[in-house]
Amino acid sequence: MNTEKIPDIIIGRLPIYLRALQRLTEQGIHNTSSQELGEMIGISAAQIRKDISQFGEFGKQGTGYSVPFLIERLQAIMKINRIWDVIIVGMGDIGHALARYNGFVNRGFNVVLLFDNDPGKIGQKVNNLEIYSMDTMVEKVKQNKIKIAMLTVPASAAQEAAEQLVKAGVKAILNYAPIHLSVPKDVHVQHIDPATHLQRMTYYL
Amino acid sequence: MNTEKIPDIIIGRLPIYLRALQRLTEQGIHNTSSQELGEMIGISAAQIRKDISQFGEFGKQGTGYSVPFLIERLQAIMKINRIWDVIIVGMGDIGHALARYNGFVNRGFNVVLLFDNDPGKIGQKVNNLEIYSMDTMVEKVKQNKIKIAMLTVPASAAQEAAEQLVKAGVKAILNYAPIHLSVPKDVHVQHIDPATHLQRMTYYL
Numbered sequence: 001m002n003t004e005k006i007p008d009i010i011i012g013r014l015p016i017y018l019r020a021l022q023r024l025t026e027q028g029i030h031n032t033s034s035q036e037l038g039e040m041i042g043i044s045a046a047q048i049r050k051d052i053s054q055f056g057e058f059g060k061q062g063t064g065y066s067v068p069f070l071i072e073r074l075q076a077i078m079k080i081n082r083i084w085d086v087i088i089v090g091m092g093d094i095g096h097a098l099a100r101y102n103g104f105v106n107r108g109f110n111v112v113l114l115f116d117n118d119p120g121k122i123g124q125k126v127n128n129l130e131i132y133s134m135d136t137m138v139e140k141v142k143q144n145k146i147k148i149a150m151l152t153v154p155a156s157a158a159q160e161a162a163e164q165l166v167k168a169g170v171k172a173i174l175n176y177a178p179i180h181l182s183v184p185k186d187v188h189v190q191h192i193d194p195a196t197h198l199q200r201m202t203y204y205l
Numbered sequence: 206m207n208t209e210k211i212p213d214i215i216i217g218r219l220p221i222y223l224r225a226l227q228r229l230t231e232q233g234i235h236n237t238s239s240q241e242l243g244e245m246i247g248i249s250a251a252q253i254r255k256d257i258s259q260f261g262e263f264g265k266q267g268t269g270y271s272v273p274f275l276i277e278r279l280q281a282i283m284k285i286n287r288i289w290d291v292i293i294v295g296m297g298d299i300g301h302a303l304a305r306y307n308g309f310v311n312r313g314f315n316v317v318l319l320f321d322n323d324p325g326k327i328g329q330k331v332n333n334l335e336i337y338s339m340d341t342m343v344e345k346v347k348q349n350k351i352k353i354a355m356l357t358v359p360a361s362a363a364q365e366a367a368e369q370l371v372k373a374g375v376k377a378i379l380n381y382a383p384i385h386l387s388v389p390k391d392v393h394v395q396h397i398d399p400a401t402h403l404q405r406m407t408y409y410l
Contacts, residue, residue, distance in 0.1 A: 015404035097298030107400035172406035190402040195312035197395040199220035201377035
């Protein structure tokens with residue numbers, strides 16, 4: 001394996017490769033090529049070969065990639081060959097949708113705790129999980145050594161909630177609030193913002 | 206302007222630049238540099254300069270970029286110097302969240318029609334918009350010349366709904382369903398998938 005730092009942009013493409021490979025598995029396909037993957041996801045075959053080769057020699061010239069082997073290797077590289085516990089902070093519409101979503105476990109994640117600060121929501125259950133008060137969040141996250149949170153509180157509450165998460169030891173935040181979060185350098189933030197995704201398409205219309 | 210085709214990956218970064226520039230405006234900052242932008246969004250200054258220079262000479266050596274001018278240019282390039290009508294298909298938790306979200310209009314989008322096929326939801330109002338039956342979708346989308354849809358139906362219903370949207374003339378779909386959509390080449394799809402975003406962070410944990 002290349003011992004130099006792998007660029008973030010390559011790491012960002014690995015989940016897309018993994019999803020395509022898992023789709024091939026569902027279709028009963030056990031061998032693939034960078035060409036086939038490229039056509040599925042709209043990335044050039046050369047780019048895919050270059051990205052994957054950063055981590056070792058996984059394919060053979062002429063015979064392509066073994067789908068199960070490449071899935072296993074990508075999962076190991078991304079550290080999702082285990083299940084990560086995840087919390088949801090903010091139980092509005094999006095929090096509910098995430099709590100009910102059944103597509104996390106086979107992708108490496110398990111939602112274990114839900115938080116909100118609305119007394120009308122605290123104590124309710126969503127998908128068999130109780131909603132806890134945000135007052136107990138730092139303590140519960142520390143106790144359970146949670147490293148990953150999905151943040152779906154309103155924009156006005158997001159920075160403060162993020163600071164509490166950082167205090168509790170969270171190192172990865174999936175931010176649904178439409179603001180930029182200021183967090184320490186060792187905390188990773190991914191932003192889900194529908195307007196940004198829409199703007200990526202209007203250029204072509 | 207460069208008359209060759211601009212790579213998709215550059216187009217994909219423009220909304221991120223725009224959001225950073227709009228954040229600077231909110232902070233009362235009217236001039237910026239590729240260094241400052243780069244620090245805000247985690248992309249190298251050289252990459253930002255290269256991307257922006259694809260569209261013309263917008264910055265001056267030594268004095269940087271005028272924030273309002275660059276915002277205006279990026280909005281024109283992305284064709285969001287107008288408001289695009291958008292529909293929501295599927296009024297579950299995510300559909301409701303999107304219908305209530307007030308961050309679209311100042312980003313170039315306006316939600317105008319909601320659809321679901323649950324008789325219990327049809328006729329209800331969300332954010333002053335009535336939920337219509339999906340049976341009327343093709344007709345209403347054609348009538349209103351809608352080009353953009355957000356698709357938040359269950360995975361099992363997504364491909365069929367996408368085909369109806371294509372039939373109605375939609376050219377851009379923001380897909381929240383956890384499946385790959387097969388659509389003609391001239392239809393653009395962006396996928397919002399929380400598991401993929403989480404997987405982009407576990408590598409670093």
